[in-house]
Amino acid sequence: MAFVNTSVAGDVAIVTGAASGIGQAIAVALAEAGARVGCADLAASSMDETLARVAEVGGEGVAIAWDVTDPADATRAVAEVEARFGPLALAVNAAGIANAAPATELGLEQWQRMYDVDATGVFLACQAEGRAMLGHGRGSIVNIASMSGSIANRGLTQVHYNSAKAAVIHLTRSLAVEWIRDGVRVNSLSPGYTWTPMNKRPEVADQVVEFAASTPIGRLAEPVEIAGPALFLLSPAASFVTGVDLLVDGGFCCW
Numbered sequence: 001m002a003f004v005n006t007s008v009a010g011d012v013a014i015v016t017g018a019a020s021g022i023g024q025a026i027a028v029a030l031a032e033a034g035a036r037v038g039c040a041d042l043a044a045s046s047m048d049e050t051l052a053r054v055a056e057v058g059g060e061g062v063a064i065a066w067d068v069t070d071p072a073d074a075t076r077a078v079a080e081v082e083a084r085f086g087p088l089a090l091a092v093n094a095a096g097i098a099n100a101a102p103a104t105e106l107g108l109e110q111w112q113r114m115y116d117v118d119a120t121g122v123f124l125a126c127q128a129e130g131r132a133m134l135g136h137g138r139g140s141i142v143n144i145a146s147m148s149g150s151i152a153n154r155g156l157t158q159v160h161y162n163s164a165k166a167a168v169i170h171l172t173r174s175l176a177v178e179w180i181r182d183g184v185r186v187n188s189l190s191p192g193y194t195w196t197p198m199n200k201r202p203e204v205a206d207q208v209v210e211f212a213a214s215t216p217i218g219r220l221a222e223p224v225e226i227a228g229p230a231l232f233l234l235s236p237a238a239s240f241v242t243g244v245d246l247l248v249d250g251g252f253c254c255w
């Protein structure tokens with residue numbers, strides 16, 4: 001047995017938003033590390049690329065259809081993964097949307113949709129995952145928040161996104177203290193600007209150069225650079241870490 005145990009080998013995991021970007025990178029990293037991974041996104045048919053990458057690293061994955069805004073989907077998705085692979089031990093909630101609008105023009109529908117996916121969606125996922133894990137007496141959940149949950153990004157009008165991400169950080173702390181005595185850790189991970197389809201949106205095209213310049217490291221993160229810290233939080237190496245928000249931002253919040 002290693003002095004510091006960083007292994008997730010043999011564990012059963014679920015990742016939401018696994019068809020793209022950060023969720024995909026984390027699903028592949030988990031599979032490479034020997035976890036069996038339920039790869040969840042809006043449509044199971046969107047998972048071909050992720051499953052191909054999982055197979056490339058010699059891992060095992062299954063595509064799961066899961067709209068995170070639907071509580072019934074959450075329960076079914078967790079049950080599907082457990083039926084296929086066994087008791088759920090690890091979960092990463094990465095599904096999310098982003099868009100921008102000046103606060104004075106932001107419609108209630110746009111505000112509500114952001115909260116449904118980025119805040120309520122994370123809570124519903126934690127609830128279904130937590131129910132399973134608490135029953136098994138062990139588990140580790142990582143919620144993908146954002147540095148926008150702690151800072152207001154210069155030049156981006158996204159009060160709905162920023163505040164929904166702040167909710168993710170604080171719901172994480174609340175669940176962490178509620179569940180830790182029953183063996184379940186809950187942490188959030190807040191990426192800085194990361195090179196994913198989310199940052200290829202037309203409304204941020206002109207800003208990506210500025211994003212890189214305003215990050216001390218001088219560039220955006222590659223999705224794999226978010227996966228490493230996520231694996232740390234999931235693994236037994238982080239056994240005393242719960243309720244934390246781990247900033248992975250190339251130094252952005254230092255400036």
Ligand SMILES: NC(=O)c1ccc[n+]([C@@H]2O[C@H](COP(=O)([O-])OP(=O)(O)OC[C@H]3O[C@@H](n4cnc5c(N)ncnc54)[C@H](O)[C@@H]3O)[C@@H](O)[C@H]2O)c1
Pocket residue numbers: 016017018019020021022023040041042066067068069094095096097098117121144145146147190191192193194195196197198199
């Ligand atoms: N890219 C960045 O710079 C950045 C920075 C900070 C935080 N984040 C966060 O990281 C997470 C992943 O973002 P990304 O950049 O990989 O984006 P992405 O758009 O590449 O991937 C997001 C995935 O979530 C899925 N999704 C959207 N709505 C869903 C729903 N209702 N149910 C299930 N799946 C749904 C999409 O289909 C997509 O596959 C998000 O929560 C995002 O807010 C991203």
